[in-house]
Amino acid sequence: MRVTTEQGGRSDQEPGSVGASALCGTTRILWTLAGVDPDLAARMPRDEQWCFRRVALAMLIGGAFQLSISFTAMSVLTDQKLLALGVALLISLILFSFDLAFVHADWISQGLSTPGLQTWSGYAARIHRVKRGLSLGSRWLLSIIAASLFAQCLLFVLFRPEIDSYLAREHAEANALVVQAAWQEHAKLLTALNERVVVGERREQELGAERSLLPRAGQESGITKELAHQDHVRSSLEQEIENMERALDHQRTSAAAEQFGVKLSTSTGLRGQGDYYQFHQLQAQQTAQALHIKRTALEELARKIETLRMEQMRQGSTVITATDARLAALDQALDLQRKATDESRRERQVFEAQRQPWIEEHARNDFNYVPPRSGLLADLDALLAISKLSPALAAFVLLLKAMIMALELAGPLTKALLTPPSTYATAVALRFLDCLHSETERRRELEHDRAVATDRRETVAHAIEMARSRRRAETQASSGFHKLFDDAARATA
Known part of the structure; x- marks a missing residue:
């Protein structure tokens, strides 16, 4: 079909x-x-x-x-x-x-x-x-x-x-002991840093206490105490003189304003030398007299202080020189100790801030450290x-x-x-x-043609074989006749 x-x-x-x-x-x-x-x-x-x-x-x-x-x-x-x-x-x-x-x-x-x-x-x-x-x-x-x-x-x-x-x-569980050892090592180092800081602070306190005691050695004499008292009195007296000078200047300004009719907060603004002018002028004279007395007292006090200083220099120059030398040495030692203590504090702060990275690095360098798994197989x-x-x-x-x-x-x-x-x-x-049937018919025709060709080849081969057989028979017969004639000829001779 x-x-x-x-x-x-x-x-x-x-x-x-x-x-x-x-x-x-x-x-x-x-x-x-x-x-x-x-x-x-x-x-x-x-x-x-x-x-x-x-x-x-x-x-x-x-x-x-x-x-x-x-x-x-x-x-x-x-x-x-x-x-x-x-x-x-x-x-x-x-x-x-x-x-x-x-x-x-x-x-x-x-x-x-x-x-x-x-x-x-x-x-x-x-x-x-x-x-x-x-x-x-x-x-x-x-x-x-x-x-x-x-x-x-x-x-x-x-x-x-x-x-x-x-x-x-999994990585943390495999390295639990290694990390624990790293933590303990970090804690030991941190404790050592803390001890260094504490020792430095204690040394600072000792040097500071020793330095605070040295200036008192010069105050054991009566001259030193008297100098301190007189310096305080002079400071008070100088302050009073300064205040009186300002008051005197203010009073003289008010008197001049009243005389020339200048309106100020302390003048009437009327020109003349009336009662207000007389009042300001009287106040100025009294203040000038008091100021002269104070200045005289200040000069006497200055001379007294200078005399005490000369006496102090004569009696305690050796003690003061030794104290200053010790103070300089203590100041230098205290400065060096403070720098060392600050450096220890900074080192402790940095070491404590980098705790986790330090522990991880220390654990990785350990012989028993197990590296983290990665790659496709681990996933x-x-x-x-x-x-x-x-x-x-x-x-x-x-x-x-x-x-x-x-x-x-x-x-x-x-x-x-x-x-x-x-x-x-x-x-x-x-x-x-x-297509299947067409291919089947084509193959059948091809097989038929092959069979016919095979039959033809077999027929031709059979005919050729028959011809060869007849030729062999004729050749054998001819050979027999020739042999017979040769035998007859030899017998006649």
Whole structure:
């Protein structure tokens, strides 16, 4: 049976379908992605053409998801974005090509599974059904492997804080004794610094106490005490003289303003030498007399103080010189001690502020230190341990793998499970059977020609063999006659 499915073999067209000549470039691309022949699909009913578009859309969604999930997975494994994109494109292209080949072959397998064609296809149909099951199973296996790998990479991204926390906790547990020893060593050094600061502060107090006692040695004599008292009296007297000078100046200004009629706060503004002028003038005279007395007393006091100083220099010059030398030495020692104590305080402050980095560095330099685990294997172990501790996370992993498989297999699943038997599948199956029958007839004709040629070769070989046999017989007979004649001739002679 031969079925003609070429475009020129049919002049009729299904109602509501799109003609082959009216196909646009986008429709051809979509139908090619759906695994169908655009020229043959153009003569199919419109509902089947919409089915082709759905399969093509599912293929595009699956391809886009394959590219995105591959890029995400590669980005986890390498920091080079261009390399990750190139590998992701390669992986998605391989998967998409496999899906496209599967969808294309599944149309033929679906058509051969039509009940009316099963008796025509025979052994070939059974082979295609087996191949369809193997293709679907292998694609499922590939999807399970890909989904497992992609899910692990996605989990690395989603649960990176938990993974880092688990690895950090594991690292801390492995180095607990080393870190504890480092803490103890740090505490010892910090205690030593504290003791240095305390000793320095105590030394400062001792030097300060000794220095505060030295000036009192010069005050043990009566001359020193008298000098201090007289200095205090002179200061008071100088202050009184200054106040009296200001008062005298103010009184004289008021008297002059009253005389010349200048308006001030202490004058009437009337020109003349009346009672107000006389009052201010009298106050000025009294203040001048008192000021003269105070200045005389200040001069006498200055002479007395000078005499006491001369006596003090004569009696205590040796003691004062030794005290000044000791004071200078104590001041220098106290300054040096303060600098040393401040340096100890700063060292203690820096050492205490850098406690954690110091402990980490000291622990890393220890012989028993266990370095932190890193890399893909460490992340896998951490994720597996977290999954065992959290049933919710294990369920989430299964759901994530199922979702990745569903989206990654969008095209093949839509074709294999959600596409009903169609006219197109039957048409491509009939075209396949037509090609199969043509090939079978061609092979039969070729075998017949080979058999005929073989028979001809055998007949010619038999004829040649017969001719060779006759020639050998004639040669033997001729030899016998010649021998007989030779024997007769020898007997006659």
